[in-house]
Amino acid sequence: MSQEDLPPSVVGALRCSVCGDPVAPAGRSLRCPRRHSFDLAKQGYVNLLHAKVPAGTADTAEMVAARVEFLGAGHYAPMADLVAAQAAGTTGLVVDAGAGTGYYLSRVLDELPEATGLALDVSALALRRAAKAHPRLGAAVWNLWAPWPVATGSASLVLNVFAPRNGAEFHRVLESGGRLIVVSPQPGHLRELAAVVDLLDVDDRKEQRLDAALSAYFEPEDRFEQQQTVTLSPGDARRAVLMGPNAHHPARLTRLAELTEPLAVTTAFLVSVYRRKDVTTPTGPGNPRR
Ligand SMILES: C[S@@+](CC[C@H](N)C(=O)[O-])C[C@H]1O[C@@H](n2cnc3c(N)ncnc32)[C@H](O)[C@@H]1O
Ligand SMILES: [Zn+2]
Structure with missing residues (x-):
């Protein structure tokens, strides 16, 4: 296995998803002392899943x-810059929970010369891209709703951009004093597009729900609302819809073909920064990680 696939510090933080023991490289696999083995794909990510993920x-x-x-066109770059600025000064491991193609994690790693990154996502297709997105980034297929195959206290920073939030695991994998940066869409995000296509609504009480869901484990530290207008070509407008959860609802997409002119669209993000509380993470039989 080459360092380019999985940096040694990322391997050091990974745990066997069957028994929770540390893993080490063995040829093109990662293996624990009990010989549970996980193949490294030729595209450079490791698949730690041993259970099927629900379809969809x-x-x-x-x-x-x-x-x-869409992301390559830079429409969300100002938000990525804001996240990177908040991450500044971090050394050690940055875990991106639901990293997708690694766009935000690689932007953050550019800002942090002494950090390495672990991209977790259930989509192997997305992680093929993430694995190549940055030399200090390693990628592992995992379901965020299950206990993570990541060592307790191994991360300095957790990122979570438009992806499922597992507060207990964010807390467990973070070191004492570690930080969490969550990005979520605000009401009004892509509203001009929503007027054309029947987009899923953004919940306008998301902020309160976010704090409530994380309050057992995290102290809110900072919060930024970022609103901008971007002009999207018809192709980018289509991609903005197709890259998100609306893509799982084909009935919502039929009117996309009506977009033929550039469209000025509002982007509205909430970037929330949290500090890990020093409370004991509940552990139990379902959470064997060490
Ligand atoms: C809207 S995308 C955001 C991806 C990336 N953070 C970005 O903004 O480009 C949501 C991501 O969460 C991943 N995801 C959804 N459910 C998941 C789960 N249960 N476990 C791990 N990843 C999941 C999807 O595969 C997808 O990459
Ligand atoms: Zn094992």
Whole structure:
């Protein structure tokens, strides 16, 4: 296994998803002392899953391609810059929970010369891209709702951008004093597009729900609302829809073909920064990680 696939510090933080023991490289696999073995894909990510993920959870190839192209056009770069600025000064391991194609994690790693990154996502298709997105980034397929195959206290920072939030695991994998940065859409995000296409609504009480869900484990530290107008070509407008959860609802997509002119669209993000509380993470039979 080459360092480019999985940096040694990322391997050091990974745990066997069957028994919780540390893993080490063995040829093109990671293996624990009990000989549970996980193949490294030729595209450079490791698959630690040993259970099937419910259909419809992972991004499809079409969603991944749409996201790569849309994000590559830079429409969300100001938000990525804001996240990177908040991450400044971090050394050690940055875990991106639901990293997708690695766009935000690689932007953050650019800002942090002494950090390495672990991209966790259930979509192997997305992680093919993430694994190549940055030399200090390693990628592992995992279901965020299950206990993570990541050592307790191994991370300095957890990122969570438009992805499932497992507060207990964010807390467990973070070191004492570690930070969590959560990005979520605000009401009004893509509203001009929502007027054309029947998009899923953004919950306008999301902020309160976010704090409530995390309050047992995290102290809110900072919060930034970022609103901008971006002009999207018809192709980018289509990709903005196809890269998100609306892609799982084909009935919502039929009117996309009506977009033929550039569209000025509002982007509205909430970037929330939290500090880990020093409370004991509940552990139990379902959480064997060490
Ligand atoms: C809207 S995308 C955001 C991806 C990335 N953070 C970004 O903004 O480009 C949501 C991501 O969460 C992943 N995801 C959804 N459910 C998941 C789960 N249960 N476990 C791990 N990843 C999951 C999807 O595969 C997808 O990559
Ligand atoms: Zn094992």
